[in-house]
Amino acid sequence: MTSADILIIGGGIVGLATAYNLLQRYPDKAVAILEKEKNLALHQTGHNSGVLHSGIYYKPGSLKAITCRSGKKAMEQFCEREEIPYRICGKVIVALDENDLARLATLNERGRANGIQCRVIDRSVLRELEPHAAGRKAIHVPETGIVDFPQVCSRLAARIMEKGGRIFTRARVVGLREASNEVIVNSTLGDFSARYVINCAGLYSDHVASFVSPASPVKIVPFRGEYFQLKPEAEPLCKALIYPVPNPSFPFLGVHFTRQISGRVECGPNAVLAFAREGYRKKDINLCELFEILAYPGFLKLAGRYWPTGLAEMWRSASKTAFVKALQRLMPKITSDQLESAPAGVRAQAVALDGTMVDDFAFQETHRVVNVINAPSPAATAALSIGCSIVEKLAQRF
Numbered sequence: 554m555t556s557a558d559i560l561i562i563g564g565g566i567v568g569l570a571t572a573y574n575l576l577q578r579y580p581d582k583a584v585a586i587l588e589k590e591k592n593l594a595l596h597q598t599g600h601n602s603g604v605l606h607s608g609i610y611y612k613p614g615s616l617k618a619i620t621c622r623s624g625k626k627a628m629e630q631f632c633e634r635e636e637i638p639y640r641i642c643g644k645v646i647v648a649l650d651e652n653d654l655a656r657l658a659t660l661n662e663r664g665r666a667n668g669i670q671c672r673v674i675d676r677s678v679l680r681e682l683e684p685h686a687a688g689r690k691a692i693h694v695p696e697t698g699i700v701d702f703p704q705v706c707s708r709l710a711a712r713i714m715e716k717g718g719r720i721f722t723r724a725r726v727v728g729l730r731e732a733s734n735e736v737i738v739n740s741t742l743g744d745f746s747a748r749y750v751i752n753c754a755g756l757y758s759d760h761v762a763s764f765v766s767p768a769s770p771v772k773i774v775p776f777r778g779e780y781f782q783l784k785p786e787a788e789p790l791c792k793a794l795i796y797p798v799p800n801p802s803f804p805f806l807g808v809h810f811t812r813q814i815s816g817r818v819e820c821g822p823n824a825v826l827a828f829a830r831e832g833y834r835k836k837d838i839n840l841c842e843l844f845e846i847l848a849y850p851g852f853l854k855l856a857g858r859y860w861p862t863g864l865a866e867m868w869r870s871a872s873k874t875a876f877v878k879a880l881q882r883l884m885p886k887i888t889s890d891q892l893e894s895a896p897a898g899v900r901a902q903a904v905a906l907d908g909t910m911v912d913d914f915a916f917q918e919t920h921r922v923v924n925v926i927n928a929p930s931p932a933a934t935a936a937l938s939i940g941c942s943i944v945e946k947l948a949q950r951f
């Protein structure tokens with residue numbers, strides 16, 4: 554049996570950032586990562602928009618608000634040190650109607666409460682920043698940036714291994730047993746023993762948590778986010794990042810335009826129920842996983858509450874015309890033939906038994922296992938800071 558002081562399940566950005574932080578603070582500890590795929594960062598981390606979020610959206614004092622701010626700073630410093638390209642390109646959040654105008658002021662105040670240098674701008678300033686964006690007013694957030702998170706992950710992995718950390722790929726965890734002085738981890742690569750385990754399994758974090766805490770308070774519901782991208786000749790239509798004012802009832806930000814560090818411009822995403830946790834294509838169905846979600850009372854309550862929005866999202870998924878219409882609200886000039894399809898991503902959203910979508914980052918702990926049970930956006934931006942908080946939790950037990 555292979556042993557480690559601390560074993561991390563999941564080689565996405567949260568698992569890697571945690572291992573990196575652990576080895577920075579405790580270079581003598583034996584740290585290992587188990588990842589089920591043959592490469593790291595193939596799921597949420599490898600399918601995201603690459604935005605270094607400022608933290609404007611999050612409730613002041615929440616973990617999201619705090620770790621997004623500190624994590625973004627830490628991520629920028631890591632990129633500087635490691636010479637990983639990132640760009641502080643700024644972002645505009647545009648108000649398209651009366652409702653948005655009312656929400657814009659509240660959002661700007663929230664941003665300021667979170668320590669962000671944001672400001673409300675009128676149409677003429679918006680035109681200078683993003684000549685093709687619609688909007689009567691907007692919030693300008695100059696400090697929002699873009700980066701390639703998978704590139705960050707491969708550098709984190711290299712630094713982890715330099716410091717003696719071990720990374721096992723093709724190692725799917727299939728069971729955990731917590732004893733008084735160790736945790737036994739069963740994987741497809743064999744059994745491991747560790748003094749402490751950190752579950753960073755993203756879309757499967759609830760499954761892994763259920764090995765040690767069968768009465769998990771939440772279930773992960775996978776929401777696929779589908780994208781188009783601008784064809785190269787249309788890319789000049791978007792200079793940086795153009796977002797709508799989000800609906801405060803939902804954790805998703807609405808379809809938007811995102812210039813990526815590669816120069817391409819991503820348009821989307823919508824949010825539809827994925828019929829498999831790693832269902833990136835409409836035709837991907839895993840009957841067991843689908844049944845598990847449809848039979849979950851929390852999902853049924855959520856669906857009962859928000860079915861009109863759900864249907865609208867499904868319609869946008871089925872019809873390119875409907876998707877383009879949503880994009881045209883932000884950029885009236887855009888036409889269907891300027892868009893080509895782009896890869897989708899699947900978000901892991903924890904839903905509680907009463908049907909609420911868990912808004913903040915969330916952990917569930919036993920004595921020897923820390924489960925990260927909700928790490929949706931902006932967890933890539935915040936990863937280094939989330940990793941630090943997890944190390945802090947363990948430090949009290951060493």
Ligand SMILES: Cc1cc2nc3c(=O)[nH]c(=O)nc-3n(C[C@H](O)[C@H](O)[C@H](O)COP(=O)(O)OP(=O)(O)OC[C@H]3O[C@@H](n4cnc5c(N)ncnc54)[C@H](O)[C@@H]3O)c2cc1C
Nearest residue numbers: 563565566567589597598601602604726755898929932934
């Ligand atoms: C479409 C989309 C756009 C987003 N845009 C942004 C953005 O612009 N900025 C931002 O900050 N955030 C963004 N996010 C959120 C961000 O990508 C995620 O919050 C973050 O990547 C979560 O990282 P993670 O390590 O928890 O999960 P993941 O990256 O999903 O990693 C979990 C890992 O665990 C592994 N695993 C699962 N089960 C097991 C098992 N049993 N045994 C071993 N390994 C296992 C998986 O294979 C996977 O590699 C976006 C997310 C999506 C989906």
